[in-house]
Amino acid sequence: MKNPVLNKLVIFGVGLIGGSVALALKKAGNSPQIVGVGRTEESLKTALELGVIDIATSIIEDALQNADLVLIATPVAQMPAILKSIKPYLNSKTIITDAGSTKADVLYCAKEILGELSSQFIGGHPIAGAEKSGVTAAIANLYENKNIVLTPTADTSKQAIEMVTQLWQTCGAKVSIMSADTHDNIFAAVSHLPHLLAFALVDNIAARPNAEQLFSFAASGFRDFTRIAGSHPEMWRDISLANKDALLIELNAYETQLSSIKKMLQDGDGTSLQRLFERASVARNAWAQDKKSV
């Protein structure tokens, strides 16, 4: 079978994530025609001016005509409305994918809204980001050597898997395939829980009468530990709720771990504390050694 051909790509949400895909494709050469669809004319105009997209439109029917691939790179909360708006104009070959941080909820939504056409949908999550957002922050090499997870179901068409794999590989990313549940479990542990923990710490300190004094003595360890507490509140509300079950499992496991550390402290059990700190520091430094590109 020939690789599915990508002549026309439609991007909903031309911000950091969608814009960087467009720039990566253009940099790789043989770029498809790239159509940007967005809510605010302002940001689409900027995307056009920066050469990130070839065409800007808010008319879904025009955008979808002969589209080979639709990439939804908006906040996850906009997914249902967008899927509903494109459904009437999807042809039997148009592939649809997304770039959201949670996957089971997105699959559920695609199945509900697209029905039979959901075999043309494949969920995706590029593990890349930056401090900044918006199309002006988009860069061609955002995905180079980064992980991208695709979460096909038993119903997902081979064409969908192939086209979206190819898309991300062209952007320089390493593609992993797994179930949406596996994805959500993994990211509950290594991303969603750490965000929750950082938000919790900062809020706890900020609420105190002596918050100003406390913050004034916080230094570089605090800066790094809490960097993710500066993340977008609505986005993290949505992620937390979308991945609630897996996140609660992680939170429970973490509470158990904290209880056991508390007991070591109460008992003055230096040996156990040191052993735990040693395991963590060995694992953390080995990881950092391994993942220099992160």
Added chain:
Amino acid sequence: MKNPVLNKLVIFGVGLIGGSVALALKKAGNSPQIVGVGRTEESLKTALELGVIDIATSIIEDALQNADLVLIATPVAQMPAILKSIKPYLNSKTIITDAGSTKADVLYCAKEILGELSSQFIGGHPIAGAEKSGVTAAIANLYENKNIVLTPTADTSKQAIEMVTQLWQTCGAKVSIMSADTHDNIFAAVSHLPHLLAFALVDNIAARPNAEQLFSFAASGFRDFTRIAGSHPEMWRDISLANKDALLIELNAYETQLSSIKKMLQDGDGTSLQRLFERASVARNAWAQDKKSV
């Protein structure tokens, strides 16, 4: 009253912390004579070769002769042995200070060992550090614009407060004076607890059968959140135990905070979650804006 004159400084532990003090004094000009005392000949030899210290010795009596100031910059666990070893050679004007991360335990130890001479001791904690350790990592500007906390007691001599304040100001640091208990409470919240939380997260993940898979999808948020989990295990065992009471209070407050977040998740209470995330992200970003130099 004239400022106390610093003609001879003795540093126990010429590593990153002690070595950077020496380099800062030399850079500032009019440097006192700097004598390094250490356990391993190797590192003292390096300190001498790098011009960090003027004299290296392991003979305490020689080192202490006519010393105006003794800076103990070794791991806290070595404090008692060092205080015992210098006590016989202290004259009535020699000031003693340290650079440890906890202060109430150090004060207690100084009082126990030095007895009446403990009025010549003042605890100190420079809020600065780096990924690397050892004298080869020492730099002259490590303390520039950094906080240094001094924790005098009612018995501490004015000379001690003045000389050590002057020492750190010459290094470019901002000196704050507070009680040892206040210090330990502040750092339990903004440093010791975050370290514990990061160690706990990494150890919890590392212990799982699918640890390798989990680590392989951890990205930049995880990297920053867990950086402090790569810290020195023995040092953090000592800090945790030395500041056990304040740390347990922080741990309890944090557990309460986590329980309340868990409830919001269980209830699907997006409004409360978003409000909490918003408070945290506003506070965190304001802090980062304020503390650009950290």
